Amino acid sequence: MSLDVNTGNLKLVDAKDKFPWQSLRFPTNTWLPGQRLRLHTHLTSTVRASNLSTGMFFITLLQTNLGLYVNLGTPRRYQSMGIQGGKKFKFSGNRIVFHVSNNGMHYKTHGPHFLYLRLEPNGQLNVYRIAPDGEPEIFHLAEDKKYGKCIYPTNCGNYGVCSDDICSCPGDSIYFKQLNGMENGFGFSYAEITPLSCQDMKLHTCIKLDGVTYFGFVPHLNNITDVECKTACLRNCSCKAAFFQYGGNLSLGNCFLPTELYSLRRSKEMDFQYDAFIKVQMPSHKKKSPQLLLVTLPVSAFLVLFIGASCRYIRWRNKKITQVHRRENSNDESSLHVTNILRKFSLEDLRSATQNF
Numbered sequence: 001m002s003l004d005v006n007t008g009n010l011k012l013v014d015a016k017d018k019f020p021w022q023s024l025r026f027p028t029n030t031w032l033p034g035q036r037l038r039l040h041t042h043l044t045s046t047v048r049a050s051n052l053s054t055g056m057f058f059i060t061l062l063q064t065n066l067g068l069y070v071n072l073g074t075p076r077r078y079q080s081m082g083i084q085g086g087k088k089f090k091f092s093g094n095r096i097v098f099h100v101s102n103n104g105m106h107y108k109t110h111g112p113h114f115l116y117l118r119l120e121p122n123g124q125l126n127v128y129r130i131a132p133d134g135e136p137e138i139f140h141l142a143e144d145k146k147y148g149k150c151i152y153p154t155n156c157g158n159y160g161v162c163s164d165d166i167c168s169c170p171g172d173s174i175y176f177k178q179l180n181g182m183e184n185g186f187g188f189s190y191a192e193i194t195p196l197s198c199q200d201m202k203l204h205t206c207i208k209l210d211g212v213t214y215f216g217f218v219p220h221l222n223n224i225t226d227v228e229c230k231t232a233c234l235r236n237c238s239c240k241a242a243f244f245q246y247g248g249n250l251s252l253g254n255c256f257l258p259t260e261l262y263s264l265r266r267s268k269e270m271d272f273q274y275d276a277f278i279k280v281q282m283p284s285h286k287k288k289s290p291q292l293l294l295v296t297l298p299v300s301a302f303l304v305l306f307i308g309a310s311c312r313y314i315r316w317r318n319k320k321i322t323q324v325h326r327r328e329n330s331n332d333e334s335s336l337h338v339t340n341i342l343r344k345f346s347l348e349d350l351r352s353a354t355q356n357f
Helices: 198-203 226-234 290-340 347-354
Strands: 002-004 009-012 042-048 051-062 065-072 074-082 088-091 094-101 104-110 114-119 125-130 136-140 161-163 166-168 176-179 189-192 204-210 212-214 221-224 241-246 253-256 264-266 273-281
Touching (some): 042 114, 088 125, 094 114, 198 204, 204 226, 212 273, 226 241, 226 273
Parallel strands (some): 161 264
Antiparallel strands (some): 002 009, 042 051, 051 065, 088 094, 114 125, 125 136, 161 166, 176 189, 204 273, 212 264, 241 273
């Protein structure tokens, strides 16, 4: 193994002093000076700084542009950088100059400090400047002049609305709760209080956010109204939101229906206006889980049978008690009758009847 300390290239050396493998030919998340990024090859982010597995962001060379993408099943571009004609970037007395050729693209650095590029887990393309004291200084290379950090799809995590680099809640607090960074890996994020369920589509509704759009807007429907756009999302269970783009007439516009939802952003476009319809699940107080029904139904049936049996027993017992009372009353009356017909005899009569016994 051999390491070029000037370029950071790690080389595998064979017995003939040839290099069958070089790290510069296989870019990961770090792009070093002189390292060539070939056409359609990727510079890929990691999941986190502590997790070096392949992340969701990548950069690729597209002719004379650098395309920044997020992989959501199908790649979707969120930023592009024109680097044709020896594009230059300056950072505190240092310069990075990009060069494009038929073999791909590389960059050179000029200045007193060592510079290199890294694609971060959040999709940012940063320049690291290593100062003499060893402390790195970071510059955001792909940050957008109009949107700033709001250009990045996960700057405000899921559902957060980004405006001037500040994140805010997308709507009413009865639908969303704020998460901390440890719950989903983002520094700032929101989640639905009641998750969307395809079993309860009748409980789906949309909250409207004026002037809000989403990265990678690609219309699914054209020349429709905002109501038709919202309805199309409500009828599609996998749709998470409807984004409507129009030029001043709500009766005619384009509709984008993403099946995932990361950071939203306030639109700063001049040619179009945007509205967002975020799908939410209305809470249901009548809904019972299948497990609860499995418990309550047998208990309810037992209670009904028990109450029914108890009522029948009480009626039978009352009937018996009534019959006993009637018998006792009948006997009392007979005794009174017998008592009323008895005759009295004198002592002389008794001596005569018993012969003085």
